[in-house]
Structure formats: C-alpha cells, structure tokens
Amino acid sequence: MQERRQRNDLTISGMSTTSGGSYDYVTIDGMAKVTDSLDCLSLEVNGTLKMQGTLTAAERMTINGMGTIEGPVRSSRIRVDGMATLRGDVTGNEVEVNGRCKIEGRLEGERIQIDGSVTVRGNVECENFRANGNLNIEGLLNAEAVDIQLYTLSSVQEIGGERIDVRRTERGGFWKNIGFGGSPRLKAGIIEGDDVFLEDTEADTVRGARVFIGRGCKIRLVEYRETLDQDPEAKVASRRQI
Amino acid sequence: MSEDLISKKELLDLTGISYGQLYRWKRKNLIPEEWFIRKSSFTGQETYFPRNQILPRIDKILNMKDGLSLDELADVFSPTLGEVQLDRHQLIDRNIVSESSLELFKEAGKEQPYYNLDQTLLLFVLEKLLKSGDITREEGKMLIGVLTEHYHHFSGKPCELVLIRKMGVPAFLLAGGGSELYFDSGVKVVLKLPMGQFTEELKLKIG
Known part of the structure; x- marks a missing residue:
C-alpha cells in the first residue's frame, strides 16, 4: 500500500498572498507574498516571491526569478539563478549562485559555488568554496579550500582556511576593452592559510606556512613559516619568517 | 581582573597546529566564536584568545581526536547537555x-x-x-x-x-x-x- 502523503503541494501561478505553512512541493510561477514561515520539501520560484518568515526546504530551494526572504533559510540544496535577497542566516549543504544574491546574515554550507555575484554581511563557513564571479564578503570567509577566480573587483574582509588559491582569469579583448566591473582584483584585510597562492590581491596581512605571492599583488605584510615565493611583479612591503 | 590573552601566532607556535586546523575547528564549533578576540595593534589586526581556556581545549582536541569524529567532539564541547536520568x-x-x-x-x-x-x-x-x-x-x-x-x-x-x-x-x-x-x-x-x-x-x- 502506498504511504499516504501527509502534506499537500502548493502552486501559485497568478498573484496571491498566503500565510505559509507546511507543504511538500511549492512552486511559484507568478507573484506570491508569504506572510509567515514556510516548511516544505522543495521551493521553486520562477516569478517573484516576498516572504516574511523562516524558510525550511528540506530537499532544495531554487530561485530563478526574484526572491526576498526576511527570515533564516535552511535547505539542503540552494540554487539562485535569478536575484535573491536573504535577510537572515542561510544554511545549506550545497549552495550555488549563478545570479545575484545578497545575504544579510551568515552563510553556512558544505560546498559553495559562486558563478554570479554574492554579497554577504556576516561570515561564510564551508568546506569547499569556489568563486568564478563577484564577491563581497564583509565577514570572515572560513573554508577548508578556497578557490577564487577573479573577474571583477571583489572584496573579502578576512579569509582563513587550509588552502587558499586566488587566481587571475585571462579574459578576452571584449570584456577587457569595456572594462566591465573594474579590473579584476581582490581586496582583503587578512588572509591566513597553510598553503596560500595569490594573484592580483591587495591585502593588509598574509600569514601562512607556504606562501606564494603572484603577479599583481600588493601586500603590506607577509608572515610565513616555511617558504615564501614572490613574483617579480608583486609588491610586498615587509616580510617576516616566524 | 584583566584576562590573560594569547595571540594566534603564539598559539600556533606553542601547540604546533596549523591555520587549517584552527579554522576547521572554528567551523566545527570546537572553538567558540567568542574566544576569538580581535585587537588592532601597530602590526595590523591580530586575533587573541583567552589563554587559560584555549590551551586546555586544544590539548583536549588533539588528545581525543583520534577516537572521535570532529562532529562528535563538537557535541562534547557544546555547553548544552542532552537528556539523561x-x-x-x-x-x-x-x-x-x-x-x-x-x-x-x-x-x-x-x-x-x-x-x-x-x-x-x-x-x-x-x-x-x-x-x-x-x-x-x-x-x-x-x-x-x-x-x-x-x-x-x-x-x-x-x-x-x-x-x-x-x-x-x-x-x-x-x-x-x-x-x-x-x-x-x-x-x-x-x-x-x-x-x-x-x-x-x-x-x-x-x-
């Protein structure tokens, strides 16, 4: 006998206001306003969502259109292809941003992949952090492995982890000529890791065991334990072995 | 009573742990956020820890980590207790x-x-x-x-x-x-x- 489903699905195609509640699959193709918290298996937004409460989406949350959520968001897979403003803390296993996402709380996950643009007020914590887009993190980015490919001007207050890798992207003439988004650079306060590889990075302090400061870098102070290698094109004001 | 603080650099030297380990433990909540005390000094921003709390904690993590996973360890260190009679x-x-x-x-x-x-x-x-x-x-x-x-x-x-x-x-x-x-x-x-x-x-x- 098939197990009876306890919860219903919710589909909004036109314009509607709902108070939230508990559902299996929630699909929003039109414009929806949710005035309270929503607990569901999956949430898909293709239109516009404005939500007041907490979102818990056990399996996944996908925003292809626009979404504003006032409360905390918790989901195993979070994907933003459109535009999202999340005003609370965001917790997900896998987080993928191809569009634009603004998070006013903290962001926690296992794997985070940023191909679009992301702004985070708080700290970011995960095991694997990869970015091929634009980053603006006002707190600490703490990850086992950090891989950042620079496209535009990005800034991160503090980066800490085991392996930190920031690289310049060779890009074609077109984008270069129109100077889209400013020249690729990363601005950071402190970068600390065991293996640190940096290019095009402007930082106050870099601390690490094995440090490579590549082309285009401007660092005020490098403190290293084992090795420090430096590209002739990089500027390091002072260095110290500790 | 001013608390006795230890700088991050000194801590890594003293215990022999790496930046990676320290940040990993922070992520896993083995080291609580409020122990990270940020201070600005003439050499830039430095992070300090309360010495008499962080040193025993790191000692415990290093001694116990072979038997327990990091998540199990985090349960031990969390200030809440579970249910027991x-x-x-x-x-x-x-x-x-x-x-x-x-x-x-x-x-x-x-x-x-x-x-x-x-x-x-x-x-x-x-x-x-x-x-x-x-x-x-x-x-x-x-x-x-x-x-x-x-x-x-x-x-x-x-x-x-x-x-x-x-x-x-x-x-x-x-x-x-x-x-x-x-x-x-x-x-x-x-x-x-x-x-x-x-x-x-x-x-x-x-x-």
Missing part, C-alpha cells in the same frame, strides 16, 4: 559523585530518586569543588542554591562560576561568559571557573 547508585558507580556530596545534597533538601543532567552537573560541580578543598560544606550548600536558582538562565550559553570571600564571608555568583568583574580590595576571588569545563568533563564520564 541517573539514580544515586549510577552516579556513585560512574564516579561522578561521592556519598558525602550526596549527603550534603540531601541536607539541602534536594534529594531525588533520579537526577536529570542539570542536577547531575550540579552534583558534579559540588563534588569537584569539595574534593579540591576550594569550598567548605557550608559553601557547598550556597553553591547548590545558586546553581538551582540561576543556572537555567544561561541555557546553553557559556557562563562562569565565581566564588568570592570578604572578611571570611563567602558569596557565589554566576556571570555570563567573557564578562569582566571587578571587586573592592577587601575581596578575595577564591575561584573563577567556566561552567563549560564541568559540562565537558561530565559528558565524557556519562558518554
């Missing part, structure tokens, strides 16, 4: 409490057939402090009082147990984690211990 024989068998502490508990009118975790913690603290000779039996009763009345205010948050004496008159107080306390010069601070230390030890005994 123990009777007096189990408490004595597991070496959590001795007869004489239980006796004192009885005198304070708190004896019960079963003890939940908060009460077990109370007994455990009492036992440790009596055994170390830091407090008298009379003070033990005060301790029972302050912990039963007020410990629940800190539900899950770090707090410190403080015992002061002035002119031979003792007083207990519970203070939120990281708060600074100042007394007049006639006051002697007999002990100032983070409660988290007791919950950790207790969890290892129960678990």
Whole structure:
C-alpha cells in the first residue's frame, strides 16, 4: 500500500498572498507574498516571491526569478539563478549562485559555488568554496579550500582556511576593452592559510606556512613559516619568517 | 581582573597546529566564536584568545581526536547537555559523585530518586569543588542554591562560576561568559571557573 502523503503541494501561478505553512512541493510561477514561515520539501520560484518568515526546504530551494526572504533559510540544496535577497542566516549543504544574491546574515554550507555575484554581511563557513564571479564578503570567509577566480573587483574582509588559491582569469579583448566591473582584483584585510597562492590581491596581512605571492599583488605584510615565493611583479612591503 | 590573552601566532607556535586546523575547528564549533578576540595593534589586526581556556581545549582536541569524529567532539564541547536520568547508585558507580556530596545534597533538601543532567552537573560541580578543598560544606550548600536558582538562565550559553570571600564571608555568583568583574580590595576571588569545563568533563564520564 502506498504511504499516504501527509502534506499537500502548493502552486501559485497568478498573484496571491498566503500565510505559509507546511507543504511538500511549492512552486511559484507568478507573484506570491508569504506572510509567515514556510516548511516544505522543495521551493521553486520562477516569478517573484516576498516572504516574511523562516524558510525550511528540506530537499532544495531554487530561485530563478526574484526572491526576498526576511527570515533564516535552511535547505539542503540552494540554487539562485535569478536575484535573491536573504535577510537572515542561510544554511545549506550545497549552495550555488549563478545570479545575484545578497545575504544579510551568515552563510553556512558544505560546498559553495559562486558563478554570479554574492554579497554577504556576516561570515561564510564551508568546506569547499569556489568563486568564478563577484564577491563581497564583509565577514570572515572560513573554508577548508578556497578557490577564487577573479573577474571583477571583489572584496573579502578576512579569509582563513587550509588552502587558499586566488587566481587571475585571462579574459578576452571584449570584456577587457569595456572594462566591465573594474579590473579584476581582490581586496582583503587578512588572509591566513597553510598553503596560500595569490594573484592580483591587495591585502593588509598574509600569514601562512607556504606562501606564494603572484603577479599583481600588493601586500603590506607577509608572515610565513616555511617558504615564501614572490613574483617579480608583486609588491610586498615587509616580510617576516616566524 | 584583566584576562590573560594569547595571540594566534603564539598559539600556533606553542601547540604546533596549523591555520587549517584552527579554522576547521572554528567551523566545527570546537572553538567558540567568542574566544576569538580581535585587537588592532601597530602590526595590523591580530586575533587573541583567552589563554587559560584555549590551551586546555586544544590539548583536549588533539588528545581525543583520534577516537572521535570532529562532529562528535563538537557535541562534547557544546555547553548544552542532552537528556539523561541517573539514580544515586549510577552516579556513585560512574564516579561522578561521592556519598558525602550526596549527603550534603540531601541536607539541602534536594534529594531525588533520579537526577536529570542539570542536577547531575550540579552534583558534579559540588563534588569537584569539595574534593579540591576550594569550598567548605557550608559553601557547598550556597553553591547548590545558586546553581538551582540561576543556572537555567544561561541555557546553553557559556557562563562562569565565581566564588568570592570578604572578611571570611563567602558569596557565589554566576556571570555570563567573557564578562569582566571587578571587586573592592577587601575581596578575595577564591575561584573563577567556566561552567563549560564541568559540562565537558561530565559528558565524557556519562558518554
């Protein structure tokens, strides 16, 4: 006998206001306003969502259109292809941003992949952090492995982890000529890791065991334990072995 | 009482751990966020830790990590206790409490057939402090009082147990984690211990 489903699905195609509640699959193709918290298996937004409460989406949350959520968001897979403003803390296993996402709380996950643009007020914590887009993190980015490919001007207050890798992207003439988004650079306060590889990075302090400061870098102070290698094109004001 | 701080650099030197490990433990909440104290100095921003808390913690992580996963370790260090019920024989068998502490508990009118975790913690603290000779039996009763009345205010948050004496008159107080306390010069601070230390030890005994 098939197990009876306890919860219903919710589909909004036109314009509607709902108070939230508990559902299996929630699909929003039109414009929806949710005035309270929503607990569901999956949430898909293709239109516009404005939500007041907490979102818990056990399996996944996908925003292809626009979404504003006032409360905390918790989901195993979070994907933003459109535009999202999340005003609370965001917790997900896998987080993928191809569009634009603004998070006013903290962001926690296992794997985070940023191909679009992301702004985070708080700290970011995960095991694997990869970015091929634009980053603006006002707190600490703490990850086992950090891989950042620079496209535009990005800034991160503090980066800490085991392996930190920031690289310049060779890009074609077109984008270069129109100077889209400013020249690729990363601005950071402190970068600390065991293996640190940096290019095009402007930082106050870099601390690490094995440090490579590549082309285009401007660092005020490098403190290293084992090795420090430096590209002739990089500027390091002072260095110290500790 | 200005807290004795240790810089991150010094900490890594002293313990031989790497940046990767330190950040990993922070992510796993093995090292609580409020221990990271940021200060600006002429060499740029530096992070400091409360020395007498971070050093034993790192020692414990390094010694226990072979047996337990990081997530299991995080449970041990989290200040909240799970659900447990123990009777007096189990408490004595597991070496959590001795007869004489239980006796004192009885005198304070708190004896019960079963003890939940908060009460077990109370007994455990009492036992440790009596055994170390830091407090008298009379003070033990005060301790029972302050912990039963007020410990629940800190539900899950770090707090410190403080015992002061002035002119031979003792007083207990519970203070939120990281708060600074100042007394007049006639006051002697007999002990100032983070409660988290007791919950950790207790969890290892129960678990």
